[in-house]
Amino acid sequence: MLTLTTNAPRLVITSLAFATFLTLTASAWAGAGHGPAKGEQQNQGHMMGAQGGDSHGPEGHHGMEIGAPGKAADVTRTIDVTMHDNYYKPEQITVKAGETIRFKITNKGEFLHEFGLGTAVMHKAHQKEMMKMWEHGMIEADRINRGKMMMDHGDGRGMKHDDPNSILLEPGKSGEVIWKFSKPVDLEFACNIPGHYESGMMGPIKFK
Numbered sequence: 001m002l003t004l005t006t007n008a009p010r011l012v013i014t015s016l017a018f019a020t021f022l023t024l025t026a027s028a029w030a031g032a033g034h035g036p037a038k039g040e041q042q043n044q045g046h047m048m049g050a051q052g053g054d055s056h057g058p059e060g061h062h063g064m065e066i067g068a069p070g071k072a073a074d075v076t077r078t079i080d081v082t083m084h085d086n087y088y089k090p091e092q093i094t095v096k097a098g099e100t101i102r103f104k105i106t107n108k109g110e111f112l113h114e115f116g117l118g119t120a121v122m123h124k125a126h127q128k129e130m131m132k133m134w135e136h137g138m139i140e141a142d143r144i145n146r147g148k149m150m151m152d153h154g155d156g157r158g159m160k161h162d163d164p165n166s167i168l169l170e171p172g173k174s175g176e177v178i179w180k181f182s183k184p185v186d187l188e189f190a191c192n193i194p195g196h197y198e199s200g201m202m203g204p205i206k207f208k
């Protein structure tokens with residue numbers, strides 16, 4: 001459902017994504033495919049905003065809300081998460097404000113999956129970005145196309161998937177995300193590869 005067909009905004013968003021946001025989060029073929037409005041471009045920075053230092057528009061504020069990348073030395077708890085086609089185990093996660101958690105993520109499915117932390121708004125924004133990556137062949141159903149991922153997109157920078165609040169894993173691969181949660185806020189862990197979120201590959205993060 002490539003309804004994102006207005007070329008001008010698409011080009012702008014794509015180059016923005018390549019230049020500024022190193023996340024490959026994305027997804028959107030199914031219900032979310034309305035054309036990108038001008039104002040939505042700013043949302044592209046939400047995941048990066050999670051790093052805290054980024055100040056593109058409103059996402060810096062979100063970044064403070066959702067927490068920050070954690071230090072390994074501060075980890076007090078490890079949570080194992082397995083990714084399947086298309087769901088997670090566990091189905092929901094409970095954390096405490098201020099807690100630093102190591103998420104050990106393993107992809108046990110046959111397709112490429114992501115584990116990303118963010119608000120629903122952040123995920124939605126990144127689903128659009130992931131869709132761009134899909135359209136550019138950077139990600140495929142079961143693999144990351146690293147050759148295309150690292151291409152210079154004309155702005156002197158390649159692209160890679162290294163957001164601290166997200167990890168993208170091919171089938172059989174494992175990785176981790178260390179995250180320090182701040183105050184209670186409506187967070188979700190989700191896979192933003194086209195189609196996955198909509199088919200249920202997301203779950204709530206609850207604060208106790």
Ligand SMILES: [Cu+2]
Pocket residue numbers: 086112113114191192193196201
């Ligand atoms: Cu997925």
